[in-house]
Amino acid sequence: MTMDIIGNAVFILPVITTLFLLIILLYIYNEHQLHGKKYHPVGGTVLSMLINYKRLHHYMSDLSAKYKTYRLLSPFRNEVYTSDPANVEYILKTNFENYGKGAYLYNTNKELLGDGIFAVDGDKWREQRKVSSSQFSMKVLRDFSTIIFKKYAIKLGNILSEAASSKQKMDINELIMKATMDSVFKVGFGIDLENMSGTSEEGIAFSSAFDNANESIMRRHVDSTWKIKKFLNVGSESELKRSIKLIDDFVYKLIQMKSKQMHDSTDDISLKKEDILSRFMQTNDRDTKYLRDIVLNFLLAGKDTIAITMTWFIYMLCKHPDVQDKVAKEIKEATYVNEQDDITNVADFASCVTEDALQKLNYLHATLTETMRLYPAVPMDPKICYSDDVLPDGYNVKKGDMVTYMPYAMGRMKYLWGEDANEFKPERWLDHSGVFHPENPFKFTVFQAGPRICLGRDFAYRFLKIFSSILLGCFVFKLSDENKVASYKTTINLSIDGPLHVFVSFRSGLAKS
Secondary structure (H helix, E strand, O other): OHHHHHHHHHHHHHHHHHHHHHHHHHHHHHHHHHOOOOEOOEEEEHHHHHHOHHHHHHHHHHHHHHOOEEEEEOOOOEEEEEOOHHHHHHHHHHOHHHEEOHHHHHHHHHHHHOOOOOOOOHHHHHHHHHHHHHHHOOHHHHHHHHHHHHHHHHHHHHHHHHHHHHOOOEEHHHHHHHHHHHHHHHHHHOOOOOOOOOOOHHHHHHHHHHHHHHHHHHHHOOOOOHHHHHHHOOHHHHHHHHHHHHHHHHHHHHHHHHHHHHHHOOOOHHHHOOOHHHHHHOOOOOOHHHHHHHHHHHHHHHHHHHHHHHHHHHHHHHHOHHHHHHHHHHHHHHHOOOOOOOOOOHHHHHOOOOHHHHHOOHHHHHHHHHHHHHOOOOOOEEEEEOOOEEOOOOOEEOOOOEEEEOHHHHOOOHHHHOOOOOOOOHHHHEOOOOOEOOOOOOOOOOOOOHHHOOOOHHHHHHHHHHHHHHHHHHEEEEEOOOOOOOOEEEOOOEEEOOOOEEEEEEOOOOOOO
16 A cells, blocks of 8 residues: 555656756756757647657647657657658668667666667677678578468467357457467577467466566656656556566576577587577577577567557458458469369468468558558657757757657658548559559658668568468458447557457358368
């Protein structure tokens, strides 16, 4: 009871602190104006973010429509938010060295991400980037991941087959999260987590702790009192501490087990190095903290972003059944499957999803990309300014300012995408011949751009296209409540909030046994 009272009292502090320091910040702002410097217009304060926390990205998008770039006043630093592609290109490429994670973002994320590639700058980042780049370009990893993705897509398909036969509604959000966690964990660690089957209590507990830690870390970005809560061990910080302990215990145990397997094995050496953990252990098998950070960063980047995109994709296809039919038609044509073929189950259909077939799926690629434009898995990406600077729009930023570009807001800006910016329209990504054409990466920022462009982009598309091909080749998806409007949960990533219940039925040509 005492801890609850303390926790509630601590929640009041952001309001008091913000209001008190707002006067000082406005004074500083006016002083800078007198010295002839020009700063971006003020859109609000971090208190506004807390008030709008559950609809945070709507709120930020509304501000972006009014100001391409704006500031939110904070007790500790100016926070600059931009949806201007020129500014984005400047911070991600042109003046890349002046914008990075910095001490603030490192300290905010370090319990979960440690010294992983998404948390560090400088030499640590360059070293991991170099090693990761070589690993992701390896054919052995691509081939291994393809086998794993098909395996778990079939497992998910078999679950959906049972639901289709019994006309039972399913929470596709939960199923996709479990299937993706199992898939990405297998590629990352070479070990079955068994989330879908539910046979591993440890695996289920790890997955839950991982999701809870993600949410607690996001809370820190808008809660200026998190360090006090951490010191007092109350509220979300107490939950984060418990989650991180469970995560670390589980991961270190797996690293030790993998190390023993690799050193004791007498099999051909190439067979031991398909998963990411094993491949990184070739270069550093003693520093378990290094390995822990590498793989958890990969897991965060892979599992959440892919699963979130896949879930929003299914949701959008349910809302646009004409698009769903067009995607399914393309898949059938690319795999040369028709109603006369002897396709009796999901595994039979999966065997037709070849490398050649995946290359032909332009409309599917466009539909996945359009989903990411409107529902980017990472809705905001902050950087810290290392020295005073002037952005291309002519406004100043100061050393220590947090400069954030916003894929969610950018995907909805009419000045970038036209009057139909809020419409789900895969055709915008296709040329007159129906071939997919990419956009400027500083306009479509889902995979970052410049030196930090996402190494896993092709990996993500491979997963999404394999799963989509197998599932949509076999099933028709329909929301159990066709009037449902899905909302997001405010975390680091843009997860759908709560269950997404669907009915699935067999697509024509698949046996209904």
